[in-house]
Amino acid sequence: MTTTLDAYPQTVRDAVAQARTSVSALHAELPRWGLVVWTAGNVSQRVVVDPAAGPGPDDLLVIKPSGVTYDELTPESMVVCDLGANLVDGTRAPSSDTAAHAYVYTHMPEVGGVVHTHSTYATAWAARAEPVPCVLTMMADEFGGPIPIGPFALIGDDSIGRGIVETLRESRSPAVLMRNHGPFTIGKDAKAAVKAAVMVEEVARTVHISRQLGEPLPIEQQHVDSLYARYQNVYGQH
Template sequence: MENLGLAQYSQEIQDKVAQARQRVSDLHAELPRWGLVVWTAGNVSERVVVNESGPSTDDLFVIKPSGVRYEELTPEAMVVCDIKGQLIDGDRSPSSDTAAHAYVYEHMPEVGGVVHTHSSYATAWAARGEEIPCVLTMIADEFGGPVPVGPFAIIGDDSIGRGIVETLSNSSSPAVLMKNHGPFTIGKTAEAAVKAAVMVEEVAKTVHLARELGEPVPIPQEAIDSLNDRYQNVYGQ
């Protein structure tokens, strides 16, 4: 794969990329720590804003290389792509999910980080093609309603990215369960997207357990809206 290199960018951008490589490397360690991935599955990416005016189609992103085990990941191992998913810098091929990440960054300028895992409980809901209902205050807080299901799509082109954007553009949720595949999460930062990946697995597990005991009780929409607004705009401030 052609490697265009970072020499075409200013030192400031190169420094931003180096910092993003460090953050993305560190955040990848969170995925096995929380039991969200096995072997080489899953990936984290982070947008690098090139122009001071804000996110645009000139931006880059840092992502995990393809087929590398988590214990072998370092900041230097991370690869850099442009917004179309073309390799800019790195010694390995980008993740097989790179096209999906690229499509999200190109079409959702507010997104600064994207995460994909195959965490067991969330992926089990994806295998059923079923949204996770909003039956816990944690779900209302974090997701603002049910965790939605995205369409089935084949890995390799931007089909998965299209499904993510189509599903989440009209949703308050930072997570989508791609049908027969698994969860993808977004955030203003890569760390926020990792948090969403941790939380979607937690609620997927808890609601599954609740269903084993009986039918979970849904939360009224008015209460969902109130809980989400408080958590997103007041909590921790």
């Protein structure tokens, strides 16, 4: 396939190479934490150029190719797309979720990374179309409240992306459980989105187990707000 990446300046090509390396390495975290099976799931990252190196693109992302097993992934196999989900550089077709990722980047400019998995417990909540209630301090820290449910949407166009954006614009959560599908997470970069994917599965599992013992106790909103503010603004800063 003829590449059009050569049309971009060297600073952009360097940023793409860095993103390919990062995204390839982060994909290994998904099977490591038991979040995916076979070729399901994907990580993407917005291409960002160091401001000191000059102006960069606002229209490129790096994502996993479609139908490739995790042990076959390399930086070179990652594909580059624009925010219209069109292939810019790569030897394979991009993930079938690329349009959803691209829609998120287009409409949430603060987002630098997107992750999708079919992790078991989080997907089980999605199958029930039930938000995960905020009954753990870990949830208050990371998600700032319950993990919301997004609408049902079919794969193949930007419908999933629209559902993600509509849901997360009204929530502090970096994760949404798309109904009958599974979790999508966002972050300032791909690493942060992978962390959110790991955390959403952990709390979905823990709250499920808690419900087998009885009704979990919700955390008062004032305490949720306090925990979230501390974790996001103070924890790890000193």
